[in-house]
Amino acid sequence: MGNFLEASWRELNLGEMLARNARKNPGKLALVFEDTKLTYRMLNNRVNQLANALSKRNVKQGTKVAIMSYNSHRVVESFFACNKLGAVAVPVNFRLVEQEVQYILSNSDSEVFIFGSQFSELAEHLIADGQVRNAIQMEETTSSAFEDYEEIIAGESIEEPDVFVSDGSDAFIMYTSGTTGRPKGAVLTHKNLWTNTTNWCMEMQVTSDSVWLSGLPLFHIGGLNGVLPFIFVGGTNVLTPSTGFDPVQTLELISENLVTHCIFAPTQWQQITEQDLSQYQLKQMKRALWGASIAPIPVIEGILKAFPSVQVVNAFGQTEMSSNTCFLKGDDVKRKLGAVGLPCVNVEVRIVDDEDRDVQQGEVGEIVYKGPTVFKEYYKNPEATAEALQNGWFHSGDLVLQDEEGYIFIVDRKKDMIISGGENIYPAEVEQAILKHPSVKEVSVVGVPHEKWVETPRAYVVVKDNQPLTEEEIIKHCQNNLASYKKPTSVVFIDELPRNAAGKVLRRELRELDKIANMVN
Numbered sequence: 001m002g003n004f005l006e007a008s009w010r011e012l013n014l015g016e017m018l019a020r021n022a023r024k025n026p027g028k029l030a031l032v033f034e035d036t037k038l039t040y041r042m043l044n045n046r047v048n049q050l051a052n053a054l055s056k057r058n059v060k061q062g063t064k065v066a067i068m069s070y071n072s073h074r075v076v077e078s079f080f081a082c083n084k085l086g087a088v089a090v091p092v093n094f095r096l097v098e099q100e101v102q103y104i105l106s107n108s109d110s111e112v113f114i115f116g117s118q119f120s121e122l123a124e125h126l127i128a129d130g131q132v133r134n135a136i137q138m139e140e141t142t143s144s145a146f147e148d149y150e151e152i153i154a155g156e157s158i159e160e161p162d163v164f165v166s167d168g169s170d171a172f173i174m175y176t177s178g179t180t181g182r183p184k185g186a187v188l189t190h191k192n193l194w195t196n197t198t199n200w201c202m203e204m205q206v207t208s209d210s211v212w213l214s215g216l217p218l219f220h221i222g223g224l225n226g227v228l229p230f231i232f233v234g235g236t237n238v239l240t241p242s243t244g245f246d247p248v249q250t251l252e253l254i255s256e257n258l259v260t261h262c263i264f265a266p267t268q269w270q271q272i273t274e275q276d277l278s279q280y281q282l283k284q285m286k287r288a289l290w291g292a293s294i295a296p297i298p299v300i301e302g303i304l305k306a307f308p309s310v311q312v313v314n315a316f317g318q319t320e321m322s323s324n325t326c327f328l329k330g331d332d333v334k335r336k337l338g339a340v341g342l343p344c345v346n347v348e349v350r351i352v353d354d355e356d357r358d359v360q361q362g363e364v365g366e367i368v369y370k371g372p373t374v375f376k377e378y379y380k381n382p383e384a385t386a387e388a389l390q391n392g393w394f395h396s397g398d399l400v401l402q403d404e405e406g407y408i409f410i411v412d413r414k415k416d417m418i419i420s421g422g423e424n425i426y427p428a429e430v431e432q433a434i435l436k437h438p439s440v441k442e443v444s445v446v447g448v449p450h451e452k453w454v455e456t457p458r459a460y461v462v463v464k465d466n467q468p469l470t471e472e473e474i475i476k477h478c479q480n481n482l483a484s485y486k487k488p489t490s491v492v493f494i495d496e497l498p499r500n501a502a503g504k505v506l507r508r509e510l511r512e513l514d515k516i517a518n519m520v521n
């Protein structure tokens with residue numbers, strides 16, 4: 001006993017990240033969720049109890065454990081318990097329908113399902129179908145098919161599991177949002193996430209006095225990667241409920257917990273900045289981040305106006321990069337409005353054409369990455385892995401350009417690019433033009449079939465406060481702001497844009513709307 005533990009101390013594994021702070025700062029507040037407050041000692045003890053309980057249920061090195069719940073301290077505990085055993089955590093998007101969840105559990109080979117009570121019916125089906133062998137409900141359960149989370153950890157040892165976990169071991173399988181097709185499982189190692197954590201801490205100047213609050217769900221890479229840096233430095237994490245975003249409740253959490261760093265999706269920031277901020281304690285705020293999707297310029301301007309003394313930051317990246325690749329910070333947010341910033345430490349970038357040749361400065365190309373945060377593989381998908389990791393660089397699918405100072409501007413997703421009559425049209429560019437119209441609240445542009453041009457832009461528009469607006473006005477507005485071939489040839493007004501849990505607009509659902517309309521006609 002103890003040999004494995006002694007060796008693990010030398011590894012950059014995530015379980016040891018927590019254990020070290022429990023030894024160094026046992027009484028420091030680590031985690032706050034609703035009425036639950038856990039010090040580092042308390043959190044580490046609960047994680048060890050869960051890990052030891054899972055070990056008795058044959059969870060070991062390489063076992064896949066699916067975790068599906070709204071945000072709570074138990075989600076974080078489940079992640080770290082897996083990390084300490086060398087098991088692989090598989091966070092599951094709680095907004096998925098049953099068929100989609102079954103696909104992820106099947107694709108990931110998950111054997112154990114830890115879930116919130118809202119998903120008990122789904123868990124019953126998974127058990128009945130033999131898809132998982134153990135189902136553990138986080139809240140009290142009356143079903144004999146499940147085990148109760150608190151019951152299985154009660155009485156378990158608080159000692160560290162005697163398991164050697166190398167930093168090259170798989171830590172998480174994070175499923176991509178599936179905006180361009182069926183989700184793929186990006187395998188992230190302990191070293192991937194540890195390196196991203198240190199990158200993040202250096203870029204954001206995080207210390208043990210820092211307090212974090214995130215508007216992103218914990219199944220999302222941005223949610224996970226918000227928690228880790230603050231565990232790493234011995235800071236405090238405040239978890240938001242993920243049953244629905246409430247800007248007033250969020251501001252109260254920031255005020256009551258003296259939050260110093262926070263991140264929200266652009267749509268969430270828009271709601272926050274519409275509130276009366278004078279009644280909240282915000283003077284301690286140091287960093288206000290946005291991420292998960294490209295922010296419309298009016299939203300960025302709104303954050304800058306609402307928080308003039310806070311450093312506003314765009315944290316850009318993607319799941320396969322563990323996740324951050326670029327940061328836009330401080331005065332650069334105003335000076336380089338619309339950019340995603342400069343590559344962060346430990347991340348190399350190139351901008352290439354379809355033949356993997358470097359493009360000229362200022363030309364549009366695909367951004368590709370190299371460094372220790374590049375994911376290991378797509379689980380059980382060697383073809384997609386080989387395509388993504390061509391020539392030793394991760395091909396992101398993001399089309400960008402780089403200015404003379406090295407700042408990177410996102411033009412669009414490569415797969416979202418519209419080719420109309422041989423001309424490349426980037427939806428993001430058209431969207432930014434439409435957003436300049438004072439009556440437009442939100443917009444998403446997709447390519448739809450066209451008899452003459454093969455493909456043409458269509459704009460899906462959400463109007464502000466039911467203001468009167470017509471298709472002709474939008475198209476005329478675009479003619480004054482864009483080359484003629486870039487303007488949308490049709491406009492559809494809708495109540496809201498379809499989004500995933502991270503706030504990204506699901507363009508494929510808009511394309512599906514078009515297909516259905518054509519079938520009806």
